Amino acid sequence: MAGVLLYRGDRVGAVFSSGVHPSLGLDPLSSFFALTVAAVAVPALIFASSYLAGTPRAGLQAALAGLFIAAMLLVLAARDPSTFLAGWELMTILPAASILVAHSDRPVRHAVLVYLAVTHLGGAGVWFCLLLLSSLGAVDSPTGLATAGVGLSTAVSLSALVGFGTKAGLMPMHSWLPRAHPVAPAHMSALMSGVMIKVALYGLIRVLFYWAPGQPIWVGVLVIALGALSALGGVLYALFEHELKRLLAFHSIENVGIITMGLGAALLFGASGQRQWAAIAFAVALLHTLNHAIFKGLLFLGAGAIERATHAHHIDRSGGILRLMPATGVAFGIGSMAIAGLPPLNGFASEWLTFQSLLHVGRDRIQAGWAGPLAAVALAVTAAMAVLCFVKVIGLVLLGSPRHSSMGTARDVPAPMRWSQLSLAAGCLLLGLFPGLLLHPLLAIRGQAPLEWNPNLALPATGGLPTVAIGVYLVGVAALLVALRGRYQAEPAPAWTCGQLIEPSLNWTSSAFTKALRLSLEQVLRPTREIVVHRSRGVIRSVEYSGHLPHLFDTVLYGPVTRGALAGANRARRLQSGDLSGYALYLAGLVAILLALVRTGLIS
Amino acid sequence: MTLAAFAASAFQLGAGIVVAPLLPGVIQSLKARLQGRRGPSPLQPYRELRRLWGKSRFHPLGTTVVYAAAPAVVAASLAGALLVLAPAGTREGSPLGHDVILLVGLLALARFALGLSAWDTGSGFALMGAARDLIVAVGAEGLLMACLALAVLAAGSTDLVMMAAAADGPGIWLSSSHWCALTAFALVIVTETGRQPVDNPDTHLELTMIHEGPLLEYSGRDLAYLQWAAAARHLVVLVLGAELFLPHGGPLIWRAPELMAWIAASLVGLAFTETLVAKMRLLRIPVFLGSGLAIAGVGMATWFLGIRA
Numbered sequence: 062m063a064g065v066l067l068y069r070g071d072r073v074g075a076v077f078s079s080g081v082h083p084s085l086g087l088d089p090l091s092s093f094f095a096l097t098v099a100a101v102a103v104p105a106l107i108f109a110s111s112y113l114a115g116t117p118r119a120g121l122q123a124a125l126a127g128l129f130i131a132a133m134l135l136v137l138a139a140r141d142p143s144t145f146l147a148g149w150e151l152m153t154i155l156p157a158a159s160i161l162v163a164h165s166d167r168p169v170r171h172a173v174l175v176y177l178a179v180t181h182l183g184g185a186g187v188w189f190c191l192l193l194l195s196s197l198g199a200v201d202s203p204t205g206l207a208t209a210g211v212g213l214s215t216a217v218s219l220s221a222l223v224g225f226g227t228k229a230g231l232m233p234m235h236s237w238l239p240r241a242h243p244v245a246p247a248h249m250s251a252l253m254s255g256v257m258i259k260v261a262l263y264g265l266i267r268v269l270f271y272w273a274p275g276q277p278i279w280v281g282v283l284v285i286a287l288g289a290l291s292a293l294g295g296v297l298y299a300l301f302e303h304e305l306k307r308l309l310a311f312h313s314i315e316n317v318g319i320i321t322m323g324l325g326a327a328l329l330f331g332a333s334g335q336r337q338w339a340a341i342a343f344a345v346a347l348l349h350t351l352n353h354a355i356f357k358g359l360l361f362l363g364a365g366a367i368e369r370a371t372h373a374h375h376i377d378r379s380g381g382i383l384r385l386m387p388a389t390g391v392a393f394g395i396g397s398m399a400i401a402g403l404p405p406l407n408g409f410a411s412e413w414l415t416f417q418s419l420l421h422v423g424r425d426r427i428q429a430g431w432a433g434p435l436a437a438v439a440l441a442v443t444a445a446m447a448v449l450c451f452v453k454v455i456g457l458v459l460l461g462s463p464r465h466s467s468m469g470t471a472r473d474v475p476a477p478m479r480w481s482q483l484s485l486a487a488g489c490l491l492l493g494l495f496p497g498l499l500l501h502p503l504l505a506i507r508g509q510a511p512l513e514w515n516p517n518l519a520l521p522a523t524g525g526l527p528t529v530a531i532g533v534y535l536v537g538v539a540a541l542l543v544a545l546r547g548r549y550q551a552e553p554a555p556a557w558t559c560g561q562l563i564e565p566s567l568n569w570t571s572s573a574f575t576k577a578l579r580l581s582l583e584q585v586l587r588p589t590r591e592i593v594v595h596r597s598r599g600v601i602r603s604v605e606y607s608g609h610l611p612h613l614f615d616t617v618l619y620g621p622v623t624r625g626a627l628a629g630a631n632r633a634r635r636l637q638s639g640d641l642s643g644y645a646l647y648l649a650g651l652v653a654i655l656l657a658l659v660r661t662g663l664i665s
Numbered sequence: 666m667t668l669a670a671f672a673a674s675a676f677q678l679g680a681g682i683v684v685a686p687l688l689p690g691v692i693q694s695l696k697a698r699l700q701g702r703r704g705p706s707p708l709q710p711y712r713e714l715r716r717l718w719g720k721s722r723f724h725p726l727g728t729t730v731v732y733a734a735a736p737a738v739v740a741a742s743l744a745g746a747l748l749v750l751a752p753a754g755t756r757e758g759s760p761l762g763h764d765v766i767l768l769v770g771l772l773a774l775a776r777f778a779l780g781l782s783a784w785d786t787g788s789g790f791a792l793m794g795a796a797r798d799l800i801v802a803v804g805a806e807g808l809l810m811a812c813l814a815l816a817v818l819a820a821g822s823t824d825l826v827m828m829a830a831a832a833d834g835p836g837i838w839l840s841s842s843h844w845c846a847l848t849a850f851a852l853v854i855v856t857e858t859g860r861q862p863v864d865n866p867d868t869h870l871e872l873t874m875i876h877e878g879p880l881l882e883y884s885g886r887d888l889a890y891l892q893w894a895a896a897a898r899h900l901v902v903l904v905l906g907a908e909l910f911l912p913h914g915g916p917l918i919w920r921a922p923e924l925m926a927w928i929a930a931s932l933v934g935l936a937f938t939e940t941l942v943a944k945m946r947l948l949r950i951p952v953f954l955g956s957g958l959a960i961a962g963v964g965m966a967t968w969f970l971g972i973r974a
Contacts, residue, residue, distance in 0.1 A: 384729065401777065404770045413764075535742070
């Protein structure tokens with residue numbers, strides 16, 4: 062039904078209201094996000110049906126996953142602030158419950174605490190923003206905010222960016238994301254990273270484009286800047302991550318950044334009155350939202366399947382999955398190519414569109430147009446780093462031979478888990494070949510007439526992206542070249558490494574592969590390392606090496622804040638002395654101050 | 666697509682396939698002369714390709730389909746990049762379109778395939794080369810995008826035909842951002858073609874290899890594809906540079922000789938830098954690319970501040 066609404070541009074149910082009467086409804090934007098949720102939720106639940114079998118409290122887990130999906134749909138269908146906020150809170154709490162049901166050891170409890178604390182602190186922004194909007198009556202009429210003055214609309218924009226941005230994992234409010242996503246069960250990680258953060262983006266879009274339209278230039282620049290920071294920062298920390306699910310979580314931050322850059326471009330176009338390109342950039346951001354939901358859902362399910370089969374969390378101890386688990390391996394490879402933004406898959410299609418939006422921001426008659434080309438350069442660097450990262454991931458996880466003895470017996474996962482991954486991989490291919498079919502209804506969401514019905518991407522002032530032809534060409538020519546190569550082949554032998562045999566101890570690790578980048582970015586990343594040399598009687602017995610890459614946002618930004626809060630709490634605790642005469646003194650003091658205030662006339 | 670457009674694309678691709686190996690051949694030959702050696706003939710790459718075509722290929726133990734498919738994917742991507750280019754302002758549409766961002770994507774696909782083949786062999790030398798190639802590409806792709814962004818700003822389009830038309834004639838040379846873009850793109854050419862001072866294509870020491878590293882295990886027609894792709898990379902970036910940043914114009918009949926003259930001049934320039942400049946340390950490359958980014962940044966600043974030379 063949501064699909065019909067999207068393509069016909071219709072709405073059902075209630076329209077938005079600022080009152081407190083709970084009401085539900087769908088319009089094309091909500092329908093699109095509901096479709097995105099469904100596109101990941103269905104495969105994730107099929108995956109879970111087999112993944113949860115035999116684990117303790119499987120029924121409870123399944124129920125929580127179902128409720129979580131329902132909560133996200135509630136946010137999307139909410140047509141008044143109270144329902145929206147109710148759904149929002151449920152959407153935050155249910156994954157935490159699911160994580161704790163799955164395992165509740167100490168590090169996991171800490172991760173959940175950080176998740177709840179950061180998302181609630183940030184979530185205050187959502188409450189503030191929505192209550193302010195509804196008190197101004199802006200939820201049901203777009204003119205509501207226009208009369209409110211600059212101060213209030215600035216407050217709305219900033220609180221929306223902080224509130225929804227925290228939940229979406231935008232840097233520098235992302236601190237919870239790489240902690241919470243990896244500890245969740247595979248299907249919940251797929252849902253959290255694939256769609257929950259997209260529901261937060263839905264909220265941001267609702268506020269910036271619908272409830273508080275006509276955003277000033279600086280909001281557009283700020284949104285692009287936050288997007289570029291998230292994209293670069295996300296992929297940079299992903300590169301140096303050794304745990305597969307944490308690595309994928311950092312890539313979620315990167316992709317949220319790419320989506321946000323598209324939204325920022327739409328805001329800048331809108332602020333300069335370029336309606337056509339504003340609608341294009343908006344549609345581009347939505348298309349990347351769906352694409353990312355699909356390939357990230359796929360990669361998290363794949364990571365869950367690999368973890369289940371091999372019990373390896375660390376990518377350096379994985380390997381050979383393509384041979385041990387062919388279906389999972391192929392699906393994971395396709396997802397990796399998609400997220401690395403390579404033609405002819407869906408990641409490339411939407412990155413191409415994002416590049417176009419950003420480069421066209423720089424054209425004449427756009428205020429603050431310089432932000433666009435700069436962001437395009439940032440996106441190019443991001444894309445190149447994503448390629449580096451996923452070459453590393455595929456190389457370590459899928460290719461080669463198993464790097465750990467316990468993996469040799471791994472078998473591919475049961476059919477429901479395989480097929481759910483393969484169906485998402487098929488989604489990556491289809492959306493890569495026919496992105497135009499979806500881009501056109503998305504253009505209509507912002508009232509822009511579809512260009513022409515075309516599976517390819519044809520935008521004004523671009524060379525166009527004939528996705529079908531590119532796919533056919535690449536596969537066809539590569540196949541032709543393979544055929545031309547003939548069958549004349551020498552006997553296989555080991556790879557040549559100057560006469561040495563390739564042994565497990567000579568295997569390259571993920572840190573080795575990215576070392577040159579770490580060295581060149583030492584000023585930014587500030588890695589720490591420690592070398593301990595044990596000598597006895599002048600002979601070196603052993604050398605211990607440990608390296609660590611601190612997360613600068615944690616140490617520089619969150620560290621002082623947390624320490625300050627704890628120190629403040631300690632000071633406050635000193636007031637609670639437990640001494641009765643002390644409390645009597647506080648009371649007497651309070652009464653004296655109140656009397657003095659009344660005397661001076663400050664309170665009457 | 667009309668028959669004429671198809672024929673034009675087929676001709677463009679065929680000419681690109683045939684001409685590409687000549688470019689590194691000319692550089693090698695010129696470089697040898699400059700260094701006082703007799704050196705190989707410019708046609709040497711063709712002889713090497715013929716020799717490789719007759720040899721058997723070899724797959725190391727334990728490799729998968731990824732290793733086997735990589736040379737074909739690399740060659741297909743580079744051939745695609747040749748098709749996307751619009752040399753000499755040809756207006757006949759190629760089946761892949763003429764969008765410059767697609768060109769960047771195809772070059773990335775080639776790097777990706779070669780990087781995976783290195784992981785598949787597990788050989789340390791191949792991985793060292795692949796890692797360096799991909800890491801250099803991080804800066805190089807940013808720099809390439811910065812140069813392209815300047816050209817897009819001037820043309821108002823990412824269509825290569827439009828971009829080439831915008832760089833047409835003398836007017837563009839009054840814009841200081843164009844000079845910055847040209848300078849920065851020279852660094853892109855050196856990096857993408859794998860020439861000194863970034864990479865040394867003649868090296869026989871595995872520890873210093875960048876582009877050559879992942880090629881070590883390949884042989885026979887696999888290696889022929891990869892060597893052709895390395896040559897095609899020269900052609901792609903030189904044609905791109907000539908079309909977007911070097912002076913051209915005049916009637917259609919002039920375009921082909923103009924393009925050839927600029928490519929020849931670039932080859933001479935590359936041979937000179939290879940002779941005069943030593944290969945730089947790996948960790949100096951980010952500084953090299955960063956200076957290019959700074960130049961492009963100056964170009965952007967002048968563009969948006971409206972400064973014309």
